[in-house]
Amino acid sequence: MPEITPLPLKQLTTLRTGAAPERMIDAHTSEELVDALREVWADGDEWLVLGGGSNLLVGDDPFPGTVVRVLTQGIERMPSPRDGFVRLKAQAGHSWDAAVAAAVADGLAGIEAMSGIPGTIGAAPVQNIGAYGQEIVQSLVEVELIDAATGEVSTVPAAELGLGFRTSVLKHHYGSVPERPAVILSVTLELADVGQGAFEVAGDQLRTALGLEPGATVTLQWIRDHVLATRARKGMVLDDADPDTYSAGSFFQNAIVSAQFARTLPDACPRWPLPAAPAPTLVIPLGSFDGYIPPRETSVPDVKVSAAWLIEHSGLRKGFRFPRSRAGLSTKHALALTNRGDATAEEIAELARFIQGRVQSEFGLILQPEPVLVGVEL
Known part of the structure; x- marks a missing residue:
């Protein structure tokens, strides 16, 4: 098993925080990954799986x-049981954006609006990543996974992953497991196998983001280029040259609130x-049916x-920071907390707590962090 000299996690995460852990293993194949995890779980060690490091805030003390x-790589093209569709099976360590680029180059539609999202394929369903009206839940068929409780490998349909807005049953939410x-x-x-030609873009959110009128036709590559821009x-x-990208x-998260609030x-x-939840199925046993059907509850x-607003x-x-702090809001996007130059995790957490307090004071709700926090508290 390829155990290596531990690297500082600040070198491996996009927020650029974190010391070197006690131990580090590089898994280049699925077999190495499964073996490493089974060993760590059998030993009862604390563990952290690291992909692209783009959705983590790691604390300053060594893990x-x-x-x-x-670090597993590879994409396999497979037939689909549906006419006009193709399936792609990608290894968990493969770059998400590289997979999007490959799909676009092959004329396959469904993830092009998610171009430029950092991280790996394996992390995408955990977060149910999305952008401009597309989410991975719309194209995900299944995942192959290894359960921490049993060490067993199984194939799990997308319907069993509890995919919701930036969440799934696999996600480590702040304050919970x-x-x-x-x-x-x-x-x-x-x-969808749409080819290289122009087609009509579905979805108001994506058309608005791209400045397209209803009925306008463009190519997949045009969409990818404009989303990246x-x-x-x-x-x-x-972008290593732009500190505004030293972020997660x-x-x-954009806040989900009641219509009343x-x-x-x-x-x-x-x-x-948001779409209304489907009404529950009403079952009335024939033996007790008296001709009355109660009205359905409406919600x-x-x-x-918008959390940014x-x-x-x-x-x-945009650009707000405390005096002498090396953490600050991006100068381009109010939702991004950035490392402006060797900031500690505590400096970033201090800024996050202040933002939460200001929004709660002004608007009465507490914004929830989207990244996974490891060894740091808000």
């Missing part, structure tokens, strides 16, 4: 356990109604509101 780096502790080994996507303007494409992307926010606050869908309108503008 007291084993870090397993997922995953419903199903497991590590993804591979991911299978199903994408849009993300770059916001500092959301990794959006540090806070949303009405207490200023009208100018951007908001997007008003929840609303997603809430931050800026709580008085914290």
Whole structure:
């Protein structure tokens, strides 16, 4: 098993924080990854699986356990049972954006709006990543994973992963543990084979982001190029020359609130109604049916509101930072907390706590962090 001299996690995470752990293992194949995890779990060590490091805030003290780096690579093209579709099976350590680029080059649609998102394929379902109206839940077929509780490898359909807004049963939410502790080994996507020609773009959110009128036709490559340019303007494409990209992307989730609470926010606050939950199936045993069918309960869908707007309108503008602090808001995007130059994890956490307090004071809600926090508290 390829155990290596531990590297500082600040070298391996996009927020650039974290000391070297006690132990580090590099897994280049699925077999090495499975063996490493089974050994670590059998020993009872603390453990952390590291992919692209783009959704982590790691504390300043050395991680007291084993870090397993997922470095598996490869994409396999497979037939789909649906006409006009193709399946891609990708290893967990493969770069997400490299997979998007490969799909676009092959004329496969369904993930092109998620161009430029950092990290690995294996992390994508955990977070149910998304951008501009596309989410991985829309194209995910299944994942191959290893369960931490049993060490068993199995193939799990997407429907069993509890995929929701930036969440799944696999995600380590701040202050809680995953419903199903497991590590993804591979991911299978199903994408539409649209070819290299122009086609009509579906989805108002993506058309708006790209400045397209309804009915406009463009190619997959055109969409990818313009999404990358849009993300770059916001500092959301990794660039060693740009400290605005030394971040975990959006540090806070857009808030999901009730429609009633949303009405207490200023009208100018951007908001997007979520789809209504399907009504539960009503079953009335024939033996007790008296001819009366009770009316269905109706509920008003929840609303997603813009965390970036809430931050800026709580008085914290882009580029905000404390005096002498090396952490600050991005100068391009109010949702990104950035490392402006060898900042500690505590400096970033201090800024995050201040932002939470300001938004709560002004608007009455607490923003929740999107990255996984390891050895650091808000």
